[in-house]
Amino acid sequence: MAKVGHRTGSDEKLEAQVFNIDALFSDDSISSSLDISDDDGSSSDQVNEALSGVVVKPLELDPLYKRRNKGVKLSLQTVSWAPTAAGSGTASDAPISTESEAIFVTDGVIFSPLLSGMSADSGPAFAFADCGSDSDDSAHLDAEKGGVVMTPGSLAAEQQAALDLVKSVLGLPELLARTLLDHYGYDTSRMMEEFVDREAEVLAAIGWSEGENGAAASGTGDAGASDSASADAACAICFLDDPAELAALSCGHPLCRDCWSSYLRIKITENDVASIPCPAGECGVRADQAFVAKYVDAAVFDKFQRFLLQNFVTSNKNVVWCPAGGCENAVKVESALEALCACGWRFCPSCNEECHVPVSCAHMREWGKHLAEDNVNKAWILNNTKDCPKCGVTIEKNMGCMHMSCGGHGTRVTGCGHEFCWLCLGDWRTHSHCGRDETAGDRNSKRIGVVRQLHFTSRFEAHRDAHKLELELRSRTVANIAAFRKAHPDSIVKLGYMLDAVEALLYCRKTLQFTYAYAFFLKPDSPEKNLFEYLQGELETSVETLSEAIDLPIDVEHRSKIKKLTRAALRRLNHLLDGVEVGLTTDADDFKAVNVTTDEAGASSGNRTTIRSLFSRRS
Amino acid sequence: MSASLPKRIVKETQKLLSAPPPGISATPHEDNLRYFRVMIAGPSASAYEGGIFVLELFLTDSYPMAAPKVRFLTKIYHPNVDKLGRICLDILKDRWSPALQIRTVLLSIQALLSAPNPDDPLANDVAEHWKSDEADAIRTAGEWTRMYAMPE
Numbered sequence: 001m002a003k004v005g006h007r008t009g010s011d012e013k014l015e016a017q018v019f020n021i022d023a024l025f026s027d028d029s030i031s032s033s034l035d036i037s038d039d040d041g042s043s044s045d046q047v048n049e050a051l052s053g054v055v056v057k058p059l060e061l062d063p064l065y066k067r068r069n070k071g072v073k074l075s076l077q078t079v080s081w082a083p084t085a086a087g088s089g090t091a092s093d094a095p096i097s098t099e100s101e102a103i104f105v106t107d108g109v110i111f112s113p114l115l116s117g118m119s120a121d122s123g124p125a126f127a128f129a130d131c132g133s134d135s136d137d138s139a140h141l142d143a144e145k146g147g148v149v150m151t152p153g154s155l156a157a158e159q160q161a162a163l164d165l166v167k168s169v170l171g172l173p174e175l176l177a178r179t180l181l182d183h184y185g186y187d188t189s190r191m192m193e194e195f196v197d198r199e200a201e202v203l204a205a206i207g208w209s210e211g212e213n214g215a216a217a218s219g220t221g222d223a224g225a226s227d228s229a230s231a232d233a234a235c236a237i238c239f240l241d242d243p244a245e246l247a248a249l250s251c252g253h254p255l256c257r258d259c260w261s262s263y264l265r266i267k268i269t270e271n272d273v274a275s276i277p278c279p280a281g282e283c284g285v286r287a288d289q290a291f292v293a294k295y296v297d298a299a300v301f302d303k304f305q306r307f308l309l310q311n312f313v314t315s316n317k318n319v320v321w322c323p324a325g326g327c328e329n330a331v332k333v334e335s336a337l338e339a340l341c342a343c344g345w346r347f348c349p350s351c352n353e354e355c356h357v358p359v360s361c362a363h364m365r366e367w368g369k370h371l372a373e374d375n376v377n378k379a380w381i382l383n384n385t386k387d388c389p390k391c392g393v394t395i396e397k398n399m400g401c402m403h404m405s406c407g408g409h410g411t412r413v414t415g416c417g418h419e420f421c422w423l424c425l426g427d428w429r430t431h432s433h434c435g436r437d438e439t440a441g442d443r444n445s446k447r448i449g450v451v452r453q454l455h456f457t458s459r460f461e462a463h464r465d466a467h468k469l470e471l472e473l474r475s476r477t478v479a480n481i482a483a484f485r486k487a488h489p490d491s492i493v494k495l496g497y498m499l500d501a502v503e504a505l506l507y508c509r510k511t512l513q514f515t516y517a518y519a520f521f522l523k524p525d526s527p528e529k530n531l532f533e534y535l536q537g538e539l540e541t542s543v544e545t546l547s548e549a550i551d552l553p554i555d556v557e558h559r560s561k562i563k564k565l566t567r568a569a570l571r572r573l574n575h576l577l578d579g580v581e582v583g584l585t586t587d588a589d590d591f592k593a594v595n596v597t598t599d600e601a602g603a604s605s606g607n608r609t610t611i612r613s614l615f616s617r618r619s
Numbered sequence: 620m621s622a623s624l625p626k627r628i629v630k631e632t633q634k635l636l637s638a639p640p641p642g643i644s645a646t647p648h649e650d651n652l653r654y655f656r657v658m659i660a661g662p663s664a665s666a667y668e669g670g671i672f673v674l675e676l677f678l679t680d681s682y683p684m685a686a687p688k689v690r691f692l693t694k695i696y697h698p699n700v701d702k703l704g705r706i707c708l709d710i711l712k713d714r715w716s717p718a719l720q721i722r723t724v725l726l727s728i729q730a731l732l733s734a735p736n737p738d739d740p741l742a743n744d745v746a747e748h749w750k751s752d753e754a755d756a757i758r759t760a761g762e763w764t765r766m767y768a769m770p771e
Contacts, residue, residue, distance in 0.1 A: 237717045239626055
């Protein structure tokens with residue numbers, strides 16, 4: 001579901017959309033819709049794919065979707081436009097955010113945000129509108145895995161919706177509702193259940209003081225001088241004793257206006273906004289928004305609200321900030337391993353790094369250690385050193401003689417002193433002749449380790465570099481489409497398939513990159529690893545073919561071929577990811593958990609389930 | 620006398636001079652009324668009993684929105700005070716509230732002398748000593764008190 005944990009009333013519309021999409025997938029009419037033939041006859045492929053359980057959305061879903069969602073006022077044109085607006089970094093308000101939310105529960109959206117990223121530097125706008133309406137291909141990646149992108153505007157609305165719900169259901173003042181929700185990570189249902197069951201405990205847990213509740217509920221909590229009417233009342237901060245200047249929260253501890261103002265400003269500047277307590281004494285009574293608004297200027301209050309919004313994201317387990325530099329969006333995540341922001345950045349919501357499906361975060365951290373070490377150094381070590389056959393220390397041969405003694409040079413004794421032959425690594429005293437050379441070194445497991453590691457890291461990096469180059473291919477394709485349109489103004493051929501192909505290519509390439517990290521952690525020579533490498537090889541072949549095919553001038557004759565290649569690549573991608581998720585073989589121990597604690601391993605298997613739902617919703 | 624000295628500081632100073640808390644004295648410097656010379660008597664039944672500890676206290680321009688700066692000038696063997704006399708005390712850092720005063724700060728420091736907190740140390744070696752062998756640590760603290768905090 002695109003809207004996990006979404007229970008707020010104001011978003012019923014979106015829920016409804018999601019339901020529609022799901023209904024589409026469970027609907028029998030899909031199979032009949034598959035009979036609507038593609039002009040190049042590729043519908044048979046789609047049927048096959050559908051039968052084999054591969055998730056590829058049939059092209060006919062788009063018109064179907066449009067028909068069923070008449071009430072939503074959402075055409076594909078607007079879909080292709082909305083992320084451009086959202087991704088342009090302009091201050092977003094409600095209408096835009098509504099659109100961008102809608103995008104992600106709509107079919108074919110995976111392109112929209114990515115296109116918006118490209119639109120900045122290339123391609124006329126009509127090209128995108130064109131692609132939007134041309135989403136006629138089955139090769140769509142599943143939009144849902146990216147999560148729902150939230151702009152600052154929609155975030156505020158979402159937060160307010162949660163607050164309003166709690167306020168109306170439980171009849172609580174806003175401040176208390178907010179404090180409770182912060183405490184419960186905006187899990188509204190759990191919060192409300194526990195509050196109803198054991199109110200006193202919950203209030204104690206958030207440090208809510210007696211009397212604060214009622215007083216705050218009655219208004220802003222600004223009791224003014226009247227509450228603290230005693231004649232010797234004075235500002236607790238500056239000792240000013242003019243009753244007309246004094247104000248207090250419900251606790252009655254007075255402060256003068258100036259002191260309230262500076263106190264609140266300091267608290268807000270320090271981002272200490274979640275709860276601003278009365279500064280006098282231990283009463284623990286908090287200032288609510290209305291009270292704050294009274295004593296700070298607009299700029300500071302603006303900051304106050306921004307920080308409250310940040311708290312919303314920080315404490316909300318389902319929403320994460322987009323980690324891309326300068327991007328102000330947040331993403332409501334659907335998968336623990338994958339999120340796609342409207343700015344085009346695909347990231348892992350668990351570790352905030354670049355998306356690294358199918359590898360778990362724990363393994364990525366381990367992998368990072370291997371990557372961090374300089375490959376050039378490793379290659380040098382590999383070519384110029386050998387490991388002592390006795391103690392395993394790495395030895396550089398710095399003189400001509402083959403008679404080596406481990407670490408036995410002068411005072412710098414670092415090795416075991418073992419004497420051996422550089423060529424055969426045999427004991428120097430007993431060895432007579434040696435024709436064997438390099439391979440003998442492979443007896444040393446550490447050396448194998450280096451070779452092995454180099455194998456994986458170099459491929460990992462090769463695919464990473466290829467991905468970079470293919471990002472340029474994406475802009476090139478957009479430019480090519482525009483050029484084609486210009487050259488053939490009368491052509492009615494839809495070119496969205498080219499963009500689909502590029503996106504599929506980029507996605508597969510990225511995954512391919514991380515499969516090398518994944519494979520590194522598989523037990524060598526296990527059936528699991530063999531099968532994984534087979535699927536990886538299949539995907540690799542597909543990806544290379546597709547990459548070559550795309551990087552040619554646009555020729556409508558190739559349309560069918562490119563579509564097929566795209567589908568093939570995605571099919572193989574799904575095979576691989578499905579395999580990883582359920583386990584390729586029955587021997588579960590083949591997956592060697594390197595330095596991964598049980599907890600993390602558990603988490604990663606949980607992630608896999610999510611991936612499954614992302615990549616094979618329909619089988 | 621600085622004309623710009625806030626009313627609060629004037630009042631606090633007056634009260635500190637007219638009714639000082641027991642065992643504590645704080646006197647503003649004649650050239651700078653925001654700079655105080657503080658003396659705290661070592662609390663009875665502590666390792667610091669009998670000692671007179673001199674501290675300096677400075678009220679920054681942001682006082683009382685920010686905590687005063689305080690440090691020991693007398694050498695002291697205490698897990699929450701480092702070699703430079705800096706003090707690890709929550710109300711001087713994140714728990715500061717503008718409603719706290721010089722008086723409350725000094726009383727808190729006095730209380731810290733009565734009850735050292737080795738679990739939240741500033742001087743790690745001292746804290747270790749405190750945790751591994753409290754009696755010996757207290758003995759050392761007493762020696763330091765006699766050496767540095769007792770005027771001839």
